Amino acid sequence: MPETPYLLIDMAKTRVNIQAMAEIAEANGVRLRPHTKTHKLPSLAKRQMEAGAVGITVAKISEAEVMAQHGIEDIFVAYPLVTESKVERAVELSRTIRLIVGADSYEGARKLSDIAGRHGHVLNVRLEVDTGFKRTGVPYDEAVALADQINRLPHLSLTGIYTFRGATIDGQATLDLERAGIEEGQLMVKLADEMRNQGISITDVSVGSTPTGRYAAGVRGVTEIRPGTYIFNDRMQAKLGVSTLDECAAAIVTTVVSRPAADYCIVDGGSKTFATDVQPGTEPLQLKGFGHIVEAPDAVLERLSEEHGIIRLAPHHPFRVGDRLHIIPNHICSTLNLHNNVYLADGELIDKVPVLARGMLE
Amino acid sequence: MPETPYLLIDMAKTRVNIQAMAEIAEANGVRLRPHTKTHKLPSLAKRQMEAGAVGITVAKISEAEVMAQHGIEDIFVAYPLVTESKVERAVELSRTIRLIVGADSYEGARKLSDIAGRHGHVLNVRLEVDTGFKRTGVPYDEAVALADQINRLPHLSLTGIYTFRGATIDGQATLDLERAGIEEGQLMVKLADEMRNQGISITDVSVGSTPTGRYAAGVRGVTEIRPGTYIFNDRMQAKLGVSTLDECAAAIVTTVVSRPAADYCIVDGGSKTFATDVQPGTEPLQLKGFGHIVEAPDAVLERLSEEHGIIRLAPHHPFRVGDRLHIIPNHICSTLNLHNNVYLADGELIDKVPVLARGMLE
Numbered sequence: 001m002p003e004t005p006y007l008l009i010d011m012a013k014t015r016v017n018i019q020a021m022a023e024i025a026e027a028n029g030v031r032l033r034p035h036t037k038t039h040k041l042p043s044l045a046k047r048q049m050e051a052g053a054v055g056i057t058v059a060k061i062s063e064a065e066v067m068a069q070h071g072i073e074d075i076f077v078a079y080p081l082v083t084e085s086k087v088e089r090a091v092e093l094s095r096t097i098r099l100i101v102g103a104d105s106y107e108g109a110r111k112l113s114d115i116a117g118r119h120g121h122v123l124n125v126r127l128e129v130d131t132g133f134k135r136t137g138v139p140y141d142e143a144v145a146l147a148d149q150i151n152r153l154p155h156l157s158l159t160g161i162y163t164f165r166g167a168t169i170d171g172q173a174t175l176d177l178e179r180a181g182i183e184e185g186q187l188m189v190k191l192a193d194e195m196r197n198q199g200i201s202i203t204d205v206s207v208g209s210t211p212t213g214r215y216a217a218g219v220r221g222v223t224e225i226r227p228g229t230y231i232f233n234d235r236m237q238a239k240l241g242v243s244t245l246d247e248c249a250a251a252i253v254t255t256v257v258s259r260p261a262a263d264y265c266i267v268d269g270g271s272k273t274f275a276t277d278v279q280p281g282t283e284p285l286q287l288k289g290f291g292h293i294v295e296a297p298d299a300v301l302e303r304l305s306e307e308h309g310i311i312r313l314a315p316h317h318p319f320r321v322g323d324r325l326h327i328i329p330n331h332i333c334s335t336l337n338l339h340n341n342v343y344l345a346d347g348e349l350i351d352k353v354p355v356l357a358r359g360m361l362e
Numbered sequence: 363m364p365e366t367p368y369l370l371i372d373m374a375k376t377r378v379n380i381q382a383m384a385e386i387a388e389a390n391g392v393r394l395r396p397h398t399k400t401h402k403l404p405s406l407a408k409r410q411m412e413a414g415a416v417g418i419t420v421a422k423i424s425e426a427e428v429m430a431q432h433g434i435e436d437i438f439v440a441y442p443l444v445t446e447s448k449v450e451r452a453v454e455l456s457r458t459i460r461l462i463v464g465a466d467s468y469e470g471a472r473k474l475s476d477i478a479g480r481h482g483h484v485l486n487v488r489l490e491v492d493t494g495f496k497r498t499g500v501p502y503d504e505a506v507a508l509a510d511q512i513n514r515l516p517h518l519s520l521t522g523i524y525t526f527r528g529a530t531i532d533g534q535a536t537l538d539l540e541r542a543g544i545e546e547g548q549l550m551v552k553l554a555d556e557m558r559n560q561g562i563s564i565t566d567v568s569v570g571s572t573p574t575g576r577y578a579a580g581v582r583g584v585t586e587i588r589p590g591t592y593i594f595n596d597r598m599q600a601k602l603g604v605s606t607l608d609e610c611a612a613a614i615v616t617t618v619v620s621r622p623a624a625d626y627c628i629v630d631g632g633s634k635t636f637a638t639d640v641q642p643g644t645e646p647l648q649l650k651g652f653g654h655i656v657e658a659p660d661a662v663l664e665r666l667s668e669e670h671g672i673i674r675l676a677p678h679h680p681f682r683v684g685d686r687l688h689i690i691p692n693h694i695c696s697t698l699n700l701h702n703n704v705y706l707a708d709g710e711l712i713d714k715v716p717v718l719a720r721g722m723l724e
Contacts, residue, residue, distance in 0.1 A: 003447060003724035037668060059669040079630075079669060080619045082683050085365060104620050107683050135670050136620040136628050257442045258466050258498040266498050268441075271696050273723060277633040277666065279641060304639065306399060306696055307421040307441060308497050321444050321469050334633050334668055338700075340721045359702045359721075361635060362365035 002352065004255040004324065005269035007339045011346040013249035014044070014231060021213070021230045022052040028217035033057050033076060033206065035228030038333045040357035041342075042070030044231065055098070057226045061089050062360040068097050070356070076100040076206075078162060078226065080128065080136055082108045086362075087115040094123060100159060104128040104138045106149050113153035125150065126160040126204060131187045132170050137163060140187065144194050151200045160204025161195070162226070163188055167211040167240060173284050177240065181208065181215025189221030211242050234332035235292050236278055239285045245292055250336070251326040252291065254309065256319050264302075265319050267309040269327070274304060275334035291327035295319075301327060364714065366617040366686065367631035369701045373708040375611035376406070376593060383575070383592045384414040390579035395419050395438060395568070397590030400695045402719035403704075404432030406593065417460070419588045423451050424722040430459050432718070438462040438568075440524060440588065442490065442498055444470045448724075449477040456485060462521060466490040466500045468511050475515035487512065488522040488566060493549045494532050499525060502549065506556050513562045522566025523557070524588070525550055529573040529602060535646050539602065543570065543577025551583030573604050596694035597654050598640055601647045607654055612698070613688040614653065616671065618681050626664075627681050629671040631689070636666060637696035653689035657681075663689060 025032035034048045035057040045056050055074030058064050064075045103109040116123045130137030138146045151158050165184045192202045208216040208225035232250040233243035254267035274290050289300040303310040329335040344351045387394035396410045397419040417436030420426050426437045465471040478485045492499030500508045513520050527546045554564045570578040570587035594612040595605035616629035636652050651662040665672040691697040706713045
């Protein structure tokens with residue numbers, strides 16, 4: 001058995017999750033381009049492609065490089081590349097695979113075009129649009145004008161538009177995933193039509209996250225969805241109703257290292273093991289604690305310091321020093337990024353696998 | 363220039379910080395055993411030793427192994443080791459360096475003794491005591507009895523007691539660092555005296571964090587302090603008044619990748635780059651946002667997603683796409699753990715250094 005704490009992935013559940021989203025995409029006649037930030041593993045990206053994905057999505061050129069080195073040949077970097085060295089790397093990579101990069105400003109796009117031109121190259125680009133999440137993305141009302149400008153740049157091929165909205169409406173977190181997904185799709189289809197009316201050729205209308213992708217996929221005119229978390233699911237998705245807790249394929253295995261009082265125990269996983277970006281108690285999910293404890297669903301992983309997880313227990317709960325607990329994290333993507341290795345369990349076999357695209361910042 | 367985002371460490375400030383804590387320890391006649399979780403770098407551990415530290419503190423046997431491989435010969439693993447394989451590794455390591463391990467339960471201590479005995483070995487152990495933080499540590503009132511039990515185990519040498527309390531009093535966060543530190547020291551000295559009265563030899567009385575160490579060091583009978591964060595300081599320490607922001611030696615360098623509206627911009631560092639364990643708005647610090655933006659002290663790093671930092675700006679602030687911003691993180695220890703490499707800046711030189719003991723979970 002591996003030393004705790006470690007991240008254990010149930011491959012049987014993972015395969016079911018991969019297949020389920022592939023079927024949603026197929027049933028709706030849209031392409032599936034999963035965001036691989038959730039697993040950061042070329043081997044799982046390949047399984048997604050085998051199940052029908054047309055390519056993958058990443059956030060960093062460094063992630064694209066790792067995935068390409070391991071045989072993935074169609075990659076969308078869904079992030080604005082604005083520095084010269086990163087654009088150089090994108091141009092280089094796009095000589096060997098089909099690469100698409102994001103842009104959300106004219107100055108960023110011009111840099112892409114200038115550098116591509118310097119190498120006698122044309123880069124595929126998609127314009128990122130803000131549909132209310134207020135992160136990157138050109139403001140919705142300015143998108144057609146910017147698309148027109150980008151379309152005139154000589155060394156870019158504007159192939160589509162994309163957005164990320166997640167489980168939000170008008171910038172507010174929501175539990176109405178169907179409305180969020182449908183609105184997201186409709187907003188983007190409307191925009192693509194306006195662009196086409198201006199003579200701008202838009203092939204790809206790319207939307208959707210794990211909570212909203214299935215609804216956005218049903219909007220006529222949407223061509224692609226980019227969910228990520230669905231491959232494992234997590235406690236946040238279960239609370240949203242997107243999966244059950246039993247469909248969560250990834251858990252942290254910890255050991256009880258201390259049982260100092262009747263009503264709490266300490267496990268050997270803290271904030272170096274569990275991500276803290278999805279905090280307990282916040283609206284609208286109001287998760288209790290930092291994870292779901294499989295062996296004690298009513299117990300609460302109440303506090304984390306770097307190496308300690310403090311679990312509030314019903315008085316005199318039988319947990320003892322040395323017991324192993326499986327804990328489904330609130331947010332699997334950021335949690336997995338903390339782990340140098342994960343353990344893939346397939347039947348009796350447990351395979352230790354380095355997370356090749358983890359920690360990629362550049 | 364390195365690609366952003368990256369963690370930049372100012373070595374001139376780091377040297378000043380190392381020296382300052384060494385002087386505090388010396389002036390108070392206590393030993394300094396810094397917690398190296400903050401930097402996870404053998405090269406910086408050596409600088410701390412050269413400045414007068416008697417050894418180092420780590421949280422994991424895996425961290426101890428890395429530090430020992432790089433020449434550190436006196437290491438305290440301040441964590442209860444309760445699994446057989448980890449204890450085996452501790453016994454192995456203690457053949458080549460001076461190793462001390464933590465224990466906070468009789469069953470854990472017995473396992474240490476049994477396994478050490480199997481190898482004809484004696485392990486140095488310190489008993490962890492809870493002085494109100496309610497994490498690991500035997501409850502204060504049970505500590506003398508447990509010390510007595512551990513003292514009778516044949517293959518352990520009980521050399522001391524230790525606690526971690528940080529900036530808390532009775533389990534509540536406090537700004538009264540002097541009182542917190544003095545109380546922590548007094549509680550531990552009293553306990554050591556009670557143990558000695560029972561015939562238990564206690565050499566080391568080890569306490570103290572960066573905020574409280576300087577006060578605890580002044581309590582007669584305290585023999586050792588274990589601060590960690592002081593080597594770099596961070597925004598939390600600055601808000602506590604332990605350092606100034608200018609004495610913070612570590613910052614994240616980010617690039618503005620999007621400027622979609624008058625009142626915010628997006629940088630290329632999110633929750634994969636900045637730790638989220640010290641949240642904005644929580645008592646008593648009430649930090650605004652996830653970091654201090656050196657180039658715009660009034661701007662607020664308001665939201666993070668994995669690859670995006672959303673910065674609220676005064677309207678029409680001049681930041682543009684491509685600008686580089688230096689951001690002092692709320693909590694440097696957990697932030698550094700996210701980075702595979704850090705960049706040490708010494709005058710004009712910038713040296714890329716792998717964080718050898720990062721991500722150590724086992």
